[in-house]
Amino acid sequence: MNGKVYQRAEIVDFWAMVFNPSTMDRLIHVWLGAFILGAFFVMSISAWYLLKGRHLEFARRSFTGGLLLATVSSLAQLLSGHSNARMVSEYQPAKLAAMEGIYETENSTGLYILGWPDDESETVKYGIEIPGMLSFLVHDNFKTPVPGFDQLEETWGRPPVWITFQAYHLMIAIGMTFIGSTLLACWFWWRGTLFDQRWLLWYFVFAVILAFVANEAGWVAAEVGRQPWIVYPSLVNGELTGGLRTSAGLSEAVRAEQVLGSIIFFGLIYFLLFVLWVTLLHQKITHGPDIDDVDNSGEYPSMKKAFE
Numbered sequence: 496m497n498g499k500v501y502q503r504a505e506i507v508d509f510w511a512m513v514f515n516p517s518t519m520d521r522l523i524h525v526w527l528g529a530f531i532l533g534a535f536f537v538m539s540i541s542a543w544y545l546l547k548g549r550h551l552e553f554a555r556r557s558f559t560g561g562l563l564l565a566t567v568s569s570l571a572q573l574l575s576g577h578s579n580a581r582m583v584s585e586y587q588p589a590k591l592a593a594m595e596g597i598y599e600t601e602n603s604t605g606l607y608i609l610g611w612p613d614d615e616s617e618t619v620k621y622g623i624e625i626p627g628m629l630s631f632l633v634h635d636n637f638k639t640p641v642p643g644f645d646q647l648e649e650t651w652g653r654p655p656v657w658i659t660f661q662a663y664h665l666m667i668a669i670g671m672t673f674i675g676s677t678l679l680a681c682w683f684w685w686r687g688t689l690f691d692q693r694w695l696l697w698y699f700v701f702a703v704i705l706a707f708v709a710n711e712a713g714w715v716a717a718e719v720g721r722q723p724w725i726v727y728p729s730l731v732n733g734e735l736t737g738g739l740r741t742s743a744g745l746s747e748a749v750r751a752e753q754v755l756g757s758i759i760f761f762g763l764i765y766f767l768l769f770v771l772w773v774t775l776l777h778q779k780i781t782h783g784p785d786i787d788d789v790d791n792s793g794e795y796p797s798m799k800k801a802f803e
């Protein structure tokens with residue numbers, strides 16, 4: 496061997512692993528992310544039909560249903576995200592420092608709306624910041640500092656800050672855009688003019704892409720932000736316990752070429768599945784719903800029955 500110390504994580508308590516402190520928070524957040532994606536997907540296709548004047552009654556109903564789910568889920572996602580961030584501040588403090596670009600601990604910690612973390616100067620360049628806001632979100636007051644890398648790095652290490660920060664901020668920016676746009680659409684719906692807003696329908700045709708991006712960005716923020724740990728340790732009596740560093744988690748049995756080969760192979764399979772999915776989806780969207788669209792403006796007999 497090359498003298499490197501390899502370690503391996505072993506599960507000693509299955510339920511403690513399944514219900515670790517972050518499980519419920521993360522599960523709920525990912526579920527809501529899936530609801531949002533599903534709802535935006537339905538709205539995208541429905542908005543397309545509405546803009547093209549096809550299957551109008553069907554599209555109005557499915558768009559309204561999708562909008563309801565998207566609005567509730569987007570609002571809930573903000574609450575769930577907040578709860579996640581508090582959980583991260585407790586159990587993975589270096590991840591929060593990377594998400595928010597905190598290099599230096601200050602008396603009161605601000606929240607960046609956007610910025611450009613620079614590891615060399617250890618500052619966030621071109622940052623737009625709400626003073627004291629992160630302290631408030633984490634500790635319910637503006638005066639308690641949120642620790643930065645000057646206090647954390649020696650114990651916890653430092654994840655790649657730029658990627659974690661940008662992925663995290665992208666996810667939140669998309670989440671806030673969803674809240675704003677779904678509430679606006681609900682307001683137009685309440686006034687009875689939703690389906691006249693062609694510009695908003697065009698936005699919803701494409702917004703589904705943002706829902707994909709938000710889910711991926713959240714995942715990148717969570718997984719890049721957990722580095723340099725594969726298994727995140729806990730701090731017990733000032734000592735790190737139970738952690739496994741990514742660098743120590745290398746397999747002795749699997750060689751780098753085999754990992755690369757398997758990534759290429761899986762990449763290919765997923766690419767083929769993606770092509771198949773897009774082809775089938777295109778066929779389904781062009782075909783439209785199976786129920787007869789009587790005259791493009793009236794009710795469907797069978798739909799009407801279903802909603803009576």
Ligand code: HEM
Pocket residue numbers: 517521522524525527528529531532572573575576577579580583590666667669670671673706709710711712713714715716717718720
């Ligand atoms: C609206 C504001 C939002 C806030 C404050 C927020 C907050 C967070 C936080 C703190 C994490 C890290 C959790 C961890 O590392 O354990 C996270 C991860 C994640 N977020 Fe968000 N989020 C928001 C919006 C969204 C939206 C709109 C989506 C998708 C539509 C989304 C999808 C995800 C996903 C998929 C993860 C990764 C979860 C995991 O791997 O466990 N988030 N979010």
